[in-house]
Amino acid sequence: MVGRSAPRPGARQPPATKSTRAEACRNITSASDWWQLLKIDALTLREIHVRLKSSFETSFGKIWERRILLVEARSEGLSGWGEVTAGEGPFYNPETTDTSWSIFCNFVAPLAIGKNIEGPGDVPTLFAPIRGHEMTKAALENALWDIESQRRGVPLASLLGGTAREIACGVSLGIQTNPEALLSIVERELDAGYQRIKIKIKPGKDLEFIAAVRKRFPAVRLMVDANSAYHLEQAAHLKEFDAYDLMMIEQPLAWDDIFDHAKLQSQMRTPICLDESIHNASHARAAIELGACRIINIKLGRVGGHSEARRVQEICRQRSMPVWSGGMLETGIGRAHNIAMSSLPGFTLPGDISASQRYWDEDIIDPEVEVTPKGTIVVPTIPGLGYSVRRKRIEQLTVRQQVFHAKNSGVSVEGAA
Ligand code: OSB
Ligand code: MG
Numbered sequence: 001m002v003g004r005s006a007p008r009p010g011a012r013q014p015p016a017t018k019s020t021r022a023e024a025c026r027n028i029t030s031a032s033d034w035w036q037l038l039k040i041d042a043l044t045l046r047e048i049h050v051r052l053k054s055s056f057e058t059s060f061g062k063i064w065e066r067r068i069l070l071v072e073a074r075s076e077g078l079s080g081w082g083e084v085t086a087g088e089g090p091f092y093n094p095e096t097t098d099t100s101w102s103i104f105c106n107f108v109a110p111l112a113i114g115k116n117i118e119g120p121g122d123v124p125t126l127f128a129p130i131r132g133h134e135m136t137k138a139a140l141e142n143a144l145w146d147i148e149s150q151r152r153g154v155p156l157a158s159l160l161g162g163t164a165r166e167i168a169c170g171v172s173l174g175i176q177t178n179p180e181a182l183l184s185i186v187e188r189e190l191d192a193g194y195q196r197i198k199i200k201i202k203p204g205k206d207l208e209f210i211a212a213v214r215k216r217f218p219a220v221r222l223m224v225d226a227n228s229a230y231h232l233e234q235a236a237h238l239k240e241f242d243a244y245d246l247m248m249i250e251q252p253l254a255w256d257d258i259f260d261h262a263k264l265q266s267q268m269r270t271p272i273c274l275d276e277s278i279h280n281a282s283h284a285r286a287a288i289e290l291g292a293c294r295i296i297n298i299k300l301g302r303v304g305g306h307s308e309a310r311r312v313q314e315i316c317r318q319r320s321m322p323v324w325s326g327g328m329l330e331t332g333i334g335r336a337h338n339i340a341m342s343s344l345p346g347f348t349l350p351g352d353i354s355a356s357q358r359y360w361d362e363d364i365i366d367p368e369v370e371v372t373p374k375g376t377i378v379v380p381t382i383p384g385l386g387y388s389v390r391r392k393r394i395e396q397l398t399v400r401q402q403v404f405h406a407k408n409s410g411v412s413v414e415g416a417a
Helices: 019-030 097-112 120-127 134-152 155-160 181-189 209-215 232-243 259-263 279-290 306-318 332-342 391-397
Strands: 042-056 061-075 079-082 166-170 171-173 196-200 222-225 272-274 295-298 324-325 376-378 396-406 411-416
Touching: 019 396, 042 097, 042 166, 042 391, 061 396, 079 134, 079 232, 097 396, 120 134, 120 209, 120 272, 134 155, 134 295, 134 332, 155 171, 155 332, 166 396, 171 181, 171 259, 196 209, 196 259, 209 222, 209 232, 209 396, 232 259, 279 306, 295 306, 306 324, 306 332, 324 332
Parallel strands: 171 196, 196 222, 272 295, 295 324
Antiparallel strands: 042 061, 042 396, 061 079, 166 376, 396 411
């Protein structure tokens, strides 16, 4: 499906009558209905404000209040949801909540609204003229995958090619003031069942913390994430990490580098995992062929949506490179998409996908994401995202929204602050 062009003029059109949700599902399930196009009738972009239960500190900053954009797409009575995973500032990657709002309203929505496409696999081609802005494009593409799985009456995970019934979960722990504070959090998360611990590090807050966790928990599956806080000149220091039996060090060098990571990997025993530098399947191929990493973190937003995420995992699987799903402090909508993606065959390592209650007092989906005592999430088996979206709660949290309607001639836009 990936890479197909937009529908040709004269292609058969979907029925003119407005289907109910049940009819829409029925209409598409028979094999003879393969031609039924996915019609993008309306889009709503919302900004919600939500407060994390506790602050989260990385090498690039500390966050407590989140400003998150949600995309709702509508097609013939069905509604699908996606989440923009950009941060509030351009410190993880160049996208932010505000750049995303602007790019979505000015470029992404106008390209998509009113279009009839064969399926969400056509979206990368549709958005190809827009360079970068992967997280913004991903939110809409993923919303359409949600709709497509409802149209076909299959769970999103199966539609994507996922086979796992449960996915393995780890936690990502922010930088703490001292090793003792970190140890008590690690203990709590291991008691909750999580299968691996990731700790955020930066120069001055690394070896002492790693050594303390390793000493107290000799057998724990442990990894670190530097979020680009080091330079190749610090290779001798980074090599000291080899003494602690880490599963991997995530993105030690620059956010846009692959080449220096290859130089560093050739000097280190600890596997390097790339996060920030991998935006698409071709970056993944370059990183693998250069020997820049031994593991890849796939973030659905960072690579532009489910289509590209599948291509990245496929390239990695062919080359026996393990992958896992990263997280971006998402609400339940982004989390549900990450769960579906993680059911794909290449995802052999525990991801940064943990329970809603670790982040939020109250999530925006029902049921909330829960983790079993053995540190897994059960992949939903109902059509769509597998969780219902709590529209009332979202409305309460919304600070601005913009609605785009397909009209016979062009687009109509309706905004509300
Ligand atoms: O590098 O994985 C990262 C959060 C924000 C930005 C970057 C990262 C992270 C996390 C959190 O590690 C993962 C999560 O629990 O969602
Ligand atoms: Mg990371």
